[in-house]
Amino acid sequence: MPDELRADVRLLGGLLGQVIAEHGGDDLLADVERLRKAVIAARRREISVDEISAMVAEWPISRAVKIARAFTCYFHLANLAEEHFRIRMLRVRDTGGEPLPESLGHVVRELGDERVAELVEGLRLHPVLTAHPTEARRRAVVTAIQRISGHLAAYNDPGRGVSERAETRRRLLEEIDLLWRTAQLRHTKLDPLDEVRTAMAAFDETLFRMVPQVYRAMDAALGDDSGTREPLARPYIRYGSWIGGDRDGNPNVTAKVTRDALLIQSEHVLIALENATLRIGRSLTVTAEYTPASPELRAALAAAENDHPELVSEMATRSPREPHRQWLLYVATRIAATRQRGLDLAYRSPEEFLADLRLAQASLAAAGAKRQAYGELQHLIWQAETFGFHLAELEVRQHSQVHAAALAEIAEGETSERTDEVLATIRTIGWIQERFGVAACSRYVVSFTRSADDIAAVYELARHALGERAPALDVVPLFESGADLAAAPAVLSGMLEIPGIQARLAVNGRRLEVMLGYSDSAKELGPAAATLKLYEAQEALAAWAAEHDVTLTLFHGRGGALGRGGGPANRAVLAQAPGSVGGRFKVTEQGEVIFARYGHEAIGRRHLEQVTSAVLLASTPAVEARTAEAAARFRAVAGRVASASEKAYRSLTEAPGFPEWFSLVSPLEEIGSLRLGSRPARRGLGAPRSLDDLRAIPWVFAWAQTRVNLPGWYGLGSGLEAVVSESGGMEELRAAYREWPLFASLLDNVEMSLAKTDREIASRYLALGGRDDFMEQVLAEYDLTRRLVLEITGHTRLLENRRVLSRAVQLRDPYVDALSHLQLRALSRLRAEEDLPEDERDRLSTLLLLSVNGVAAGLQNTG
Known part of the structure; x- marks a missing residue:
């Protein structure tokens, strides 16, 4: 582990340990440490998994719950430390003078300015935010983590003095203490508008400011002197949203919800546009003496004064001989009126707003103030073009x-x-x-x-x-x-x-x-x-x-x-x-x-x-031609892989009794109690009778919890074996991996899924269903898939060529093991004893759900 990452993990882990000891005593911290050291030792084959199971079984359920909370909090902090390390490395790599691989500067250099400019004309990137219930963390937990993130960044600021660092450490400890005391599980079900408001946090905190930065990077890559000339980059990102609009299988999304969702979105984007216009307007203190307004801007101000004399007069008094400032403050007032439905001042459309911004931009440019015309004001224009008055379609x-x-x-x-x-x-x-x-x-x-x-x-x-x-x-x-x-x-x-x-x-x-x-x-x-x-x-x-x-x-x-x-x-x-x-x-x-x-x-x-x-x-054309040639060459082999793979997959998932077995070996039934979203977890009522009864999200989520990750790899081994058994089959598969991006992507993704699978722990989950035939079938396919993927890729271990991801998995695996053992304790009792007293069933369910939440944080995957 890199020194900087290790230091952050140790800092945050040490503060969490202090909080745990303060809350539950040194003996609670000692039990957490016992389990932590035991799972690490088991990974090194120094102790058996049976010994860990026996240790976990000794604790009262109330103690097991606290230990599960400890590991869950640890994962939140470890994820945060890794995020900070990624950001740090991006900044370090960006100081070398050369554009980062896969950056806009890099692609422009690779393709050439003219070719990229031609492609940019028709470029459109359209991410669509959905509320599919795959975020296991409560919003309160997410915001607590974000506050800790801010303090960690401040703590690592090299310009901080000793006293400032000590104060920041105290604030970190305070926030980690708050994270520990915050309930990890939702006690009420989300409604669709809760989901809308959660998504708005991403817009408020990141998206609105980030999008013009991407356009600026494109503009700088396309030509010199970005910010002092008309932009070469056009706004090509448009966000969409299903949140409050997707009613397929969700009776909670009604026409009223859809209407309210759009109103919430509009409120957020209009506030953001108003604040940005005010900020730029207040800072635009260019005087008419050095930066005279264009005739068009003077005429627009005169018309505004005629329509709203008191308002414009007040702005002129506050900003004398600063016509550009007066105009943008007037525009900000109109945006506020648009949000408040003030009909005499409100804009009828974002196009009207953009026209007023461009009026100011053209005036500044004509007066020679090109940095003011094409700097922050251009960012605001890009934001308005991207988000309009509705934020996302x-x-x-x-x-x-x-x-x-x-x-x-x-x-x-x-x-x-x-x-x-x-x-x-x-x-x-x-x-x-x-x-x-x-x-x-x-x-x-x-x-x-x-x-x-x-x-x-x-x-x-x-x-x-x-x-x-x-x-x-x-x-x-x-x-x-x-x-x-x-x-x-x-x-x-x-x-x-x-x-x-x-x-x-x-x-x-x-x-x-x-x-x-x-x-x-x-x-x-x-x-x-x-x-x-x-x-x-x-x-x-x-x-x-x-x-x-x-x-x-x-x-x-x-x-x-x-x-x-x-x-x-x-x-x-x-x-x-x-x-x-x-x-x-x-x-x-x-x-x-x-x-x-x-x-x-x-x-x-x-x-x-x-x-x-x-x-x-x-x-x-060059990439399309290469891809087409590879597809033509390897289509037949891919078809044989797919056919044999589907046959193997269906032989398991369509076998009599499989859905019932899956419900027993996984926390599928309990996942619905996590209240992840407003959408029901399954079609219909009762236990699933076939895969058609299950939505894809809980299907994937439940398999991840069992450490099997079956949906990510099952059947591929049989598919590959069907080709390997043919003469020259292995070499053909290796060539497909080298030359065809689709096949390479498939195997790389399967390799990631296999890396998050733990065979020994998985076998304990699979044994809960009482069907040795299913268990043996799954484990045999895992062994076959793992062996053949490594042979085809030429790797000696999983993720050998993905250093960062491999490190992340290795960092988390032992701690995920700890939560899996706690989950297995709860799940095995709940499955084995149907007549448990209600209070004990409730305690076991709490332990199970906390462990589900923690494993999701550790694997950084739900559905």
Whole structure:
């Protein structure tokens, strides 16, 4: 471990140990240390796992709960220390004079200014925030960690004196004490608007300030003297949100919730724009003597004074002979009025606001104040262009069967509450568009799309809801299952016959969007077969778009965990099928991923630069040609891998009794008690009878808790073995790994998933189900997959070529083991004894849920 990281881990761990001893006595700290040292010794094969199980079984449940809390808090602090180390290393690497790999400066240098400028014209990066319940931490815990983060940064500031450092250490201790005393588990279920407000924290604390920094980096890469000339970079990032709009399987998301979600978003972005305009306006003290206002700006000020004499007169008194300052303060007042619905001053649209900002910018530039014109004022213009008055486009999602049922009821003349809600949702979209514009809410995602009729149904419902006043709708099909992915081009051809689609294509430059679901396809087919099916769907859709003169954007419904399409986003982009990117990348950002990527400005900016760089590279003819050539060469071998892999996966997951066994060996039933989100954890009631009853998130989450991580790797070993058994098969697989980004990405992601698997502890979970056949099948596939992945990659150990990630896993593994042993104690009792006294069952459930929370923090994965 690097010295700086080791120092931070020791500092925070030592302060936590002091807090634990103060709260529970030295004996509690001693028990925590006993378990910590024991799991490390077990990793070194110095003691057996049975000895640890016996130690854990000795403690009263109340003591086990406190120990679980201790390890959970430790993980929060260890994650924080690693984040600080990443930021420190980014800054160190950025002092060498050369642009960082995968940065905007690096990609411009690699591709050349002219080529990048051409690509930037059509560039669009569209992250969509979702409330899929994968953030196990309470908001109170997240904010406590953020406060600790601020104090740790201050503590490590080399400019601090001894007394300042001592005070900062005291504040660190105070905040860690508060973290220890804060409940780790939610006691009330989140409602959708709670989820909206949680996402707003990422905007308030990071996104609003970070986005113009990314544009500035692009502008500086494209040409010298950024900040003293008109920008060469255009704003290419647009955020979307499903939070408060996604009602598929979530009855808590209503038309009123959707309306309120947009109002909350608007409140936050208008406050941010007002504050930024005020800050810039107050600092813009350029005098008319040296920086005269343009005739256009003078005329605008005169018109403002005519309309609002007292207001403008007061500003002139406070800022005499500072016309630019007066104007921006007036603009800030108008933004405040927009938020407060003051009709005489409010802006009717963000375009009006932007026009006023550009008026000031043009005046400053004409007067020679180019740094003021193209510096912070340009940042504000970029922010307004990116976020508008709505912050993020709110997208609506609903299941196709809900629409079909609604139309059937309308035809019969008697509608249910659910159908009334569908119509109310469309009316709400219309209201949002009237108030905030079409860009605020027009996309309507139809999950489980099987035919063009499923898309036409939305337009028909819109006519029933609002007649001729129906809102502008871009209806997006979502293809998830293997069969649906294969049928996607035929569905799109049918969509071209729908009048509503034809009308939208006529006004939007023949642009169409299709969503691909990674989670359910992986749950159905297994990771290897799903990866190839998705790739084939991308190829087919790209060819269809070229044939029909349609500019197609593929919307990737990826989760954070590897079993749901997760993994490094930039590598995922470069692994896409040729022609399927075309300078456009839209992807979901879910749960814990939102705070992992956007919790700190430096990390968020690095993430966006890496993804942008990958999108630009993936859109170049040279990269597309190389990828196409590799795909053609290795398609047959990949097909054999996928076929054998899917067969092995289905032989397990579709076996009689498998869903019941899975419920016994994992904390699946208990995960719903964590109250992770407003969405129900499963379809229907009772124990799952098949995988179809399970949502993808708890499926992946529960397997991660068992230390098996089955959704991320199962079946691949059998798939690889089918090729290895052929003559020259191993060499062909090694060549595919070297030359085809898709295959390399698949194996690298599986390697990460295997690295987070612990065979010995996993076997203890698997034994709880009483099915030795299932347990042996899972462990045999794990051994086969691990062996063949290492042989193909040429690595002697997992993550051998991923030093940073390997260190992170090795740092956490022993402590995750500690929580797994505590969880196993609770889970085994809960599974073995159905007639436990209620108070004991409650105590065991608390221990189980605390350990689930802690393991999620340790693995940095939920669903």
